[in-house]
Amino acid sequence: xxxxxLNVIVEGGKATAGPPLGPGLAPIGVNVSQxxxxxxxxxxxxxxxxxxxxIIVDTVSKGFRIEVGAPATSELVKKAAGIExxxxxxxxxxxLELSAIAEMARSLKGKNQGKSxxxxxxxxxxxxVSMGVTIDGKDAKLGEKEIKExxxxxxxxx
Numbered sequence: 272x273x274x275x276x277l278n279v280i281v282e283g284g285k286a287t288a289g290p291p292l293g294p295g296l297a298p299i300g301v302n303v304s305q306x307x308x309x310x311x312x313x314x315x316x317x318x319x320x321x322x323x324x325x326i327i328v329d330t331v332s333k334g335f336r337i338e339v340g341a342p343a344t345s346e347l348v349k350k351a352a353g354i355e356x357x358x359x360x361x362x363x364x365x366x367l368e369l370s371a372i373a374e375m376a377r378s379l380k381g382k383n384q385g386k387s388x389x390x391x392x393x394x395x396x397x398x399x400v401s402m403g404v405t406i407d408g409k410d411a412k413l414g415e416k417e418i419k420e421x422x423x424x425x426x427x428x429x
Contacts, residue, residue: 273330275299281324283317283342286310292326301328301335313339316378320346341382344398347375357402365404369414372396372406373426389427393418 277295286292288303292310296303306326314322323340349356352365369392376385376392385391396418399411406414417423 275328275330277326277328279324279326280321281310281314283320283322284311284315285318286314286324296326296328299328299330299333301333306335306337309335309337310339313337317342320350341379344375344379344383344395345402347379348395348398348402348404351375352404354402354404357404360403363403363405365402366408367399367404367406369407369423369426372399376427387427389418389424392427 277291279291279295281292286307288307292307293303296306310324310326314324320342322342325338325340326335327338328335345357348367349365351371352367354365356364358364372392372395373388375395376388379391379395380388383391383394385394393415396406396411396415399406400415405411414423418427
């Protein structure tokens with residue numbers, strides 16, 4: 272069994288048969304429409320975000336499977352905070368509630384380095400620090416410290 276792997280980045284829920292999918296899949300003989308439909312179904316939870324997708328095609332049977340990665344953490348933070356880009360300086364450009372970070376952490380668990388929701392949340396907060404996004408109106412480093420010390424554990428239950 273021969274396999275062909277195509278790695279692409281698509282906008283969540285809006286993949287099309289155009290580039291990069293069509294030109295990458297058509298020569299293999301796989302049904303591009305079916306692949307696009309499955310990708311859109313699998314990435315629909317990430318509207319407006321760029322999502323990495325791996326398409327694995329069996330070159331003999333023309334069957335396929337897809338593996339959807341997680342959008343970049345910075346993209347999730349920008350969307351949740353309603354900002355176009357991070358500050359790049361010490362200026363604060365947005366704010367997130369810790370509850371929103373907990374939800375992001377739940378959705379990214381298993382796709383990031385952190386083993387628990389709390390560890391993934393700390394990774395997200397690290398991104399907030401570098402982007403100039405505050406947590407609950409406070410410096411993100413303070414929010415990370417509170418999580419590390421266990422003072423906000425109730426948000427990560429469940």
